Amino acid sequence: MVEMTxxxxxxxxxxxxxxxxxxxxxxxxxxxxxxGYFWTLVNPLLMMSVTAVVFSALFKVPLREYAVFxxxxxxxxxxxSSTVSQSCQALIQNEGLIKKIYLPKLLxxxxxxxxxxxxxxxSFIALFVIIMVLGGEFSWALVILPLSFLLLFAFxxxxxxxxxxxxxxxxxxxxxxNIILQAMFFLTPIMYEKxxxxxxxxxxxxxxxxxxxVDIFRSPLAHATLPDGSSLLLAALSACLSLGIGLLxxxxxxxxxxxxx
Numbered sequence: 001m002v003e004m005t006x007x008x009x010x011x012x013x014x015x016x017x018x019x020x021x022x023x024x025x026x027x028x029x030x031x032x033x034x035x036g037y038f039w040t041l042v043n044p045l046l047m048m049s050v051t052a053v054v055f056s057a058l059f060k061v062p063l064r065e066y067a068v069f070x071x072x073x074x075x076x077x078x079x080x081s082s083t084v085s086q087s088c089q090a091l092i093q094n095e096g097l098i099k100k101i102y103l104p105k106l107l108x109x110x111x112x113x114x115x116x117x118x119x120x121x122x123s124f125i126a127l128f129v130i131i132m133v134l135g136g137e138f139s140w141a142l143v144i145l146p147l148s149f150l151l152l153f154a155f156x157x158x159x160x161x162x163x164x165x166x167x168x169x170x171x172x173x174x175x176x177x178n179i180i181l182q183a184m185f186f187l188t189p190i191m192y193e194k195x196x197x198x199x200x201x202x203x204x205x206x207x208x209x210x211x212x213x214v215d216i217f218r219s220p221l222a223h224a225t226l227p228d229g230s231s232l233l234l235a236a237l238s239a240c241l242s243l244g245i246g247l248l249x250x251x252x253x254x255x256x257x258x259x260x261x
Contacts (some may be wrong), residue, residue, distance in 0.1 A: 187205050
């Protein structure tokens with residue numbers, strides 16, 4: 001407890017540095033592009049639109065109805081996958097800075113997670129407008145969304161902390177994680193209903209920790225209802241467990257990182 005209090009104080013003392021890292025990440029990502037930061041909105045929207053057209057025809061579902069279903073599920077996935085894939089490089093890409101001056105190393109994966117969260121919120125605003133235009137219902141159930149984003153952020157940050165440390169010791173993980181994320185995408189009920197999978201694939205989907213996070217976004221956005229208690233509880237437990245494990249792994253290996261960079 002004393003250890004965590006000290007680290008929190010250290011992060012607060014370096015709040016300006018944290019914000020500059022987040023700002024730099026957001027600026028550099030779209031530097032020298034014509035529409036700049038709007039790629040945060042345009043890129044996922046184009047990808048989801050193509051997917052919606054193809055799979056609505058495949059599943060024989062009206063395009064407007066399927067687009068709302070797909071878009072509401074993709075919000076959680078895009079945020080999670082972006083955080084994890086970028087966190088793999090969080091320490092490696094800042095090797096020079098880490099070796100030159102002392103900064104809390106937690107700043108680097110945290111800044112990546114915060115940058116991905118900002119991207120997600122901005123993308124969500126655009127997607128929310130589109131979902132409403134396509135037939136989504138504006139209901140009181142939407143009040144749960146801030147909590148959904150908070151739980152998703154904690155879960156993604158925890159996984160990102162583990163990945164940022166592991167890739168310092170195992171550089172091949174940078175490439176392997178993309179394969180894992182691709183497999184995980186197809187085992188997450190984003191493009192299809194949970195009841196459509198059977199056999200071993202259904203079991204893998206049930207143990208997929210991202211499923212309740214998809215549910216707590218899809219329920220208010222696509223069905224205008226609050227998420228069921230089990231989904232909300234699983235999301236909260238997964239978020240706490242992920243963040244706890246992530247912090248523990250990071251703290252235990254923090255002093256070794258500089259020697260492996």
